[in-house]
Amino acid sequence: MRNPFAPFIAIAKSASCPPRQPYPIETESLTLRNYPGDASCPKTLQDASPNFAPQTQLIETTWLKTSQLTTPHTRTRCVTRSVRVAPRQHRAFRPAPGLIQEDSAVNAISILVLTAALASTATGQPPVAPFETRAALASHGRIDDLAFDQWKRLGIQPANPCSDEVFVRRVYLDVIGTLPTPDEASQFLSDQDPDKRAALIGRLLARSEFADYWAMKWSDLLRVKSEFPINLWPNAVQAYYRWIHTSIKSNLPYDQFVRQLLVSSGSNFRVPEVNFYRAVQSKEPQTIAQAVALTFMGARAGNWPKARLDGIAAFFSQIGYKSTAEWKEEIVYFDPQKGAPGPAAVFPDGAPARIAPGQDPREVFATWLLAPGNPWFARNIVNRIWYWLLGRGIIHEPDDIRPDNPAVNLDLLTYLERELVASHYDLKHIYHLILTSQVYQLSSIPRTGDPQAAANFAYYPLRRLDAETLIDAVCQITGATEEYSSPIPEPFTFLPEGQRAAALPDGSISSAFLEMFGRPPRDTGLESERNNNPTAEQRLHLLNSSHIQLKIQQSTKLRMLVQARPGGKPRDPVDRIYLAALSRYPTDEELKTVAAYFLSVQGNKWPAAVDLAWALINSAEFLYRH
Amino acid sequence: MATVWISRREALYRGLFGAGSLLLAGAAPRPARAAAPPPKAKSVIQIWMWGGPAHVDTLDPKPAAGYDYCGPFAKPIPTSVSGMEINELLPLLARQADKYSIIRSMTHGVYAHETASYMVQTGRRPGERLLYPCAGAVVSLLRGYNAGYSGLIPPYIVLTQPQGRFSENGFLEERYRPFATGGDPAQTRFAVEGVVAPGVSDQRQKDRRELLHNLNTLEKALTHDPGLQALDETERQAYELILGDAGKVFDLSQETDEMRDRYGRNTFGQSCLVARRLVERGVPYITINYEGWDTHRQNFQVMRQKLPQMDRGMATLFQDLSERGLLSSTIVWWGGEFGRTPKVMWEAPWNGGRNHWGDVFCALVAGGGFKGGHVVGASDAKGEAVRDRPVYPCDLIGSIYELLGIDPDAKMPNSQGLDVRMTPTLADGIKMGGRLKEIM
Numbered sequence A: 001m002r003n004p005f006a007p008f009i010a011i012a013k014s015a016s017c018p019p020r021q022p023y024p025i026e027t028e029s030l031t032l033r034n035y036p037g038d039a040s041c042p043k044t045l046q047d048a049s050p051n052f053a054p055q056t057q058l059i060e061t062t063w064l065k066t067s068q069l070t071t072p073h074t075r076t077r078c079v080t081r082s083v084r085v086a087p088r089q090h091r092a093f094r095p096a097p098g099l100i101q102e103d104s105a106v107n108a109i110s111i112l113v114l115t116a117a118l119a120s121t122a123t124g125q126p127p128v129a130p131f132e133t134r135a136a137l138a139s140h141g142r143i144d145d146l147a148f149d150q151w152k153r154l155g156i157q158p159a160n161p162c163s164d165e166v167f168v169r170r171v172y173l174d175v176i177g178t179l180p181t182p183d184e185a186s187q188f189l190s191d192q193d194p195d196k197r198a199a200l201i202g203r204l205l206a207r208s209e210f211a212d213y214w215a216m217k218w219s220d221l222l223r224v225k226s227e228f229p230i231n232l233w234p235n236a237v238q239a240y241y242r243w244i245h246t247s248i249k250s251n252l253p254y255d256q257f258v259r260q261l262l263v264s265s266g267s268n269f270r271v272p273e274v275n276f277y278r279a280v281q282s283k284e285p286q287t288i289a290q291a292v293a294l295t296f297m298g299a300r301a302g303n304w305p306k307a308r309l310d311g312i313a314a315f316f317s318q319i320g321y322k323s324t325a326e327w328k329e330e331i332v333y334f335d336p337q338k339g340a341p342g343p344a345a346v347f348p349d350g351a352p353a354r355i356a357p358g359q360d361p362r363e364v365f366a367t368w369l370l371a372p373g374n375p376w377f378a379r380n381i382v383n384r385i386w387y388w389l390l391g392r393g394i395i396h397e398p399d400d401i402r403p404d405n406p407a408v409n410l411d412l413l414t415y416l417e418r419e420l421v422a423s424h425y426d427l428k429h430i431y432h433l434i435l436t437s438q439v440y441q442l443s444s445i446p447r448t449g450d451p452q453a454a455a456n457f458a459y460y461p462l463r464r465l466d467a468e469t470l471i472d473a474v475c476q477i478t479g480a481t482e483e484y485s486s487p488i489p490e491p492f493t494f495l496p497e498g499q500r501a502a503a504l505p506d507g508s509i510s511s512a513f514l515e516m517f518g519r520p521p522r523d524t525g526l527e528s529e530r531n532n533n534p535t536a537e538q539r540l541h542l543l544n545s546s547h548i549q550l551k552i553q554q555s556t557k558l559r560m561l562v563q564a565r566p567g568g569k570p571r572d573p574v575d576r577i578y579l580a581a582l583s584r585y586p587t588d589e590e591l592k593t594v595a596a597y598f599l600s601v602q603g604n605k606w607p608a609a610v611d612l613a614w615a616l617i618n619s620a621e622f623l624y625r626h
Numbered sequence B: 001m002a003t004v005w006i007s008r009r010e011a012l013y014r015g016l017f018g019a020g021s022l023l024l025a026g027a028a029p030r031p032a033r034a035a036a037p038p039p040k041a042k043s044v045i046q047i048w049m050w051g052g053p054a055h056v057d058t059l060d061p062k063p064a065a066g067y068d069y070c071g072p073f074a075k076p077i078p079t080s081v082s083g084m085e086i087n088e089l090l091p092l093l094a095r096q097a098d099k100y101s102i103i104r105s106m107t108h109g110v111y112a113h114e115t116a117s118y119m120v121q122t123g124r125r126p127g128e129r130l131l132y133p134c135a136g137a138v139v140s141l142l143r144g145y146n147a148g149y150s151g152l153i154p155p156y157i158v159l160t161q162p163q164g165r166f167s168e169n170g171f172l173e174e175r176y177r178p179f180a181t182g183g184d185p186a187q188t189r190f191a192v193e194g195v196v197a198p199g200v201s202d203q204r205q206k207d208r209r210e211l212l213h214n215l216n217t218l219e220k221a222l223t224h225d226p227g228l229q230a231l232d233e234t235e236r237q238a239y240e241l242i243l244g245d246a247g248k249v250f251d252l253s254q255e256t257d258e259m260r261d262r263y264g265r266n267t268f269g270q271s272c273l274v275a276r277r278l279v280e281r282g283v284p285y286i287t288i289n290y291e292g293w294d295t296h297r298q299n300f301q302v303m304r305q306k307l308p309q310m311d312r313g314m315a316t317l318f319q320d321l322s323e324r325g326l327l328s329s330t331i332v333w334w335g336g337e338f339g340r341t342p343k344v345m346w347e348a349p350w351n352g353g354r355n356h357w358g359d360v361f362c363a364l365v366a367g368g369g370f371k372g373g374h375v376v377g378a379s380d381a382k383g384e385a386v387r388d389r390p391v392y393p394c395d396l397i398g399s400i401y402e403l404l405g406i407d408p409d410a411k412m413p414n415s416q417g418l419d420v421r422m423t424p425t426l427a428d429g430i431k432m433g434g435r436l437k438e439i440m
Helices: A006-013 A045-051 A102-120 A142-154 A164-176 A182-190 A196-205 A208-222 A234-249 A254-263 A272-277 A285-297 A306-316 A361-370 A377-390 A410-422 A427-435 A467-478 A512-516 A536-544 A546-553 A556-562 A572-582 A588-600 A606-617 B008-017 B091-095 B113-122 B135-143 B202-214 B217-221 B226-242 B245-250 B257-263 B267-281 B299-323 B393-404
Strands: A058-065 A079-085 A319-323 A330-334 B043-049 B100-106 B156-159 B285-290 B330-336 B361-366 B386-388
Touching: A142 A410, A164 A182, A164 A196, A164 A208, A164 A427, A182 A572, A196 A427, A208 A234, A234 A272, A254 A272, A254 A285, A254 A361, A254 A377, A272 A330, A285 A306, A285 A361, A285 A377, A306 A361, A377 A410, A377 A427, A410 A427, A467 A512, A467 A546, A467 A556, A467 A606, A512 A536, A536 A546, A536 B226, A546 A606, A556 A572, A556 A606, A572 A588, A572 A606, A588 A606, A588 B202, A606 B202, B043 B135, B043 B267, B091 B299, B100 B386, B100 B393, B113 B135, B113 B393, B135 B156, B135 B285, B135 B393, B156 B267, B217 B226, B226 B245, B245 B267, B257 B267, B257 B299, B267 B285, B267 B299, B299 B330, B330 B393, B361 B393
Parallel strands: B043 B285, B043 B330, B156 B285
Antiparallel strands: A058 A079, A319 A330, B100 B361, B330 B361
16 A cells, blocks of 8 residues: 555655645644754654754544535545644644545545645735635545646646535525525534535525526526527426426436427427527528527537528428417428438538438537537536536537637646536536536635736636626515516416516516626527626626615615624624625625715614615625626 | 519619618619718707697697687797797796707607607607617617716716616617716715715725725735736725715816806706716716606696706706807707697596697707707697698607717617617608708
8 A cells, every 4th residue: 555645755755845834734724834844854753843943743543534416437436634733742743544545545645635735835915805715725526636637737827615604605606696594604604514615505405596596597508599590489488497497407318308309399489499490580401500509519600601501491491381260379290391411511621421311400400519529519418507607618618619729728628528428418417517626616706917827727817797687686685576577469468476587487478687797698508698898887887776776775774784783793783784795704804984974874783784785785795706 | 671572663763762771682883972071069968858849839839729728828038049939937048049949840759658658768669579778779889888878977968867777778788778867966966876875975985995905814925916006096086986086077076066056056057967977078978857747737837847947957068058158069869758748637536637649749959960940840720730841759859869970871880780770760661750961
């Protein structure tokens, strides 16, 4: 068995570790305080210890097992060794028998080496409260191994791990598009379970809001819109949206989801998935083919050479549309009366298609796309999910996959593709892998000015909240509601009070707020249609419109939050507002600022509470994912 | 959108007529279209007389028709333009007659509020598949942010309440919708939406802004993030409007008391003053939504109360714009959705009121290239029908577009791919009387 002290020995041997600034040690980390750089090579840690500086000595280790989903195809489980150090105490270290996993020892140790190496090359900047944690980076699995390797290769210093405060808000918003409630936030923050992050991820993936939020994202991609230029019409929109929502809720395997969209025939009301062939700006085969390529291959077929575009368009040249006696019903079907494509049908990889007489060419295309080994199918979706969660695709932009737009980390992308296939196209498995990784859990404070850092996911990127998420968050905090209505069909449709913007099925049902904040019109299905750039008009609206002011000022929910409760401390109301808006407790400095503000307001303190809620809602920390 | 198939002969006819119809391949070649007319006006102030003002009680008096028609307003007054007489309660306007022209033959034949409003504001008949944008939204489209207008004060402003769904941006995007200020300029503090938060004093605005700046924990940790720097810039711009100079256009305490008194210390008068200030600021389209003209009952009492206000506000506006050299580049357009019954309804339950009248009514135009001192068209002896020179809403709107340098026959740019023109054409089957060439 390899010497478990090998990593320490390696560090001791390494000449590239000059004495560092002391930085704090945690039970979860493997950083060593005041590591000496010029120690000679010890054979055991006990031997090594006299060469450590007086403060740096081992007193105890515990094994921690990180929470990691294991699939049948990955045998290794990452284990992290923790070290706690105290001054001037030697104690022999003996691993408890059976704790080292034989088959993972090599992995574990290489990871320890990497981690230690990384820790020792840290710039020494202390973690920034309350956004970062004092723990060192640790690999939680293969995603991290591949990312860590890349950073090391490129010499990029990644950010520190994010704190629980940042994590809880971030993961709620990224997974279910909803702020945690104050109770959810405080419960998470006070939970001592070392596996709480993974447990939270599991719970969020199972929540009903997951289906709402991701049905919204898929509806953007699939252009679920009643009016011009998509013209699905409200009945079909409702049916289509419900189908998408149900598919996500029941975690329909992705290959089946795509197959149904590609090969179904029937009524737009009764077989909702056929709306895929109606939610396009024109029913020409070229346009449909471009929609297929964009949605399921992540490629912009409009930029392909003409021959290639014609080749794929041929598969969609026998789609028929006919209306019925029912108002706005349309049947989408395979129409053999339109000429068979014959040799014109060529797959995007150049291979000619063989279509049997009387066979629906869409079936042939679907079989090709969903075949194992198809280079586009799994790649597109895992890259998109990475983009949705991390703000930037491994191939970026995620709907512009082309040979001259390479992946920034091909091994990482390939790993995710294999995981998807191995899990039988379970998208939630990919979500789980990404969310539990260290890469996803970095803070948003970059530790390097390297221009490649962002593209290599060396920190979590700041992004403004989506329009729907933002208005839903403001309504959640204040207990207010928005009114949504549709002018078609007449008489108008008024959606029930309490309708969340994320759950709006129709791209044509909107509001001035949503349009101002960049909600996509759902005309093209491009990811770039959503515009989250901040504008002065948006800022003015949040700062001073009666729309937002009234929500805060008239909020009974906020009033109850700030009311003193028996046995409570003076800081409790401020804590509660912070938990509601920012999902964390205020720092000492913030408490001082707020206390001073409250003192400066004479008489009734409600306006001061309104101003505090207003300030938090208008802060960058609220408006941005971080 | 409908494709219109027309014969070659009709195409030629229309080509000669110059209305710019939807010609298709195979039709006769039409004369080369003139380039867009050179603009004379930069801004429009629309005084929207909500409810429909009685035409015979304002700008088209009919004393000869007898008491049953003119009621107590039997003695109209002459204006500074010989032959032009207006209601006796408008003496100040009478002295400014050289600045404006009256159209006495407006017509559309619609008697319902919303339908008539839509017609007058858009020039189109309702009931088509499309909801058309009103003139203000079109001006916002073509003279607003797309044309170099900048700043947080929107290019199409309504003082102070919005007019309603059928008089707004139609099929154009939300950003061309009118911005209704809310509030009341006659109050001490004109609480303009987004600029002044009611119940929040300037001091509180400053205090809470400071609180916002002090609670900047994330920004302190991320001083170099370009996204946050962009966010900072948006905040600076927003406060320019809330506390800074940009928002001062709505602050009437910057005007002297004397000026404010000249306009009249009421909502309408002060709105006219705000409109002048907005024109100075370069806002292309301002609507003063002047409410309360739907005088089914108490017509004469309401007229006695409101006409002096209207008189003072409008006359001062003309004089003020003229003195500042702004009148030649500012169109002022007065009118409502229709007129009112020329024969007074003395019987219960009206007891001296007037109902709606869409067969003939009045409008007034001034400035921006319109000649003053003219009367266009005429109604009959009782004010019940058009006698000469009918003027339809699309004629008036088209004239305004022309003076703004917008080609009324050109295609309206829109993101819906619709093939529509700025104003209706003969192909749309709408009656037209021709643009107001006689006063342009």
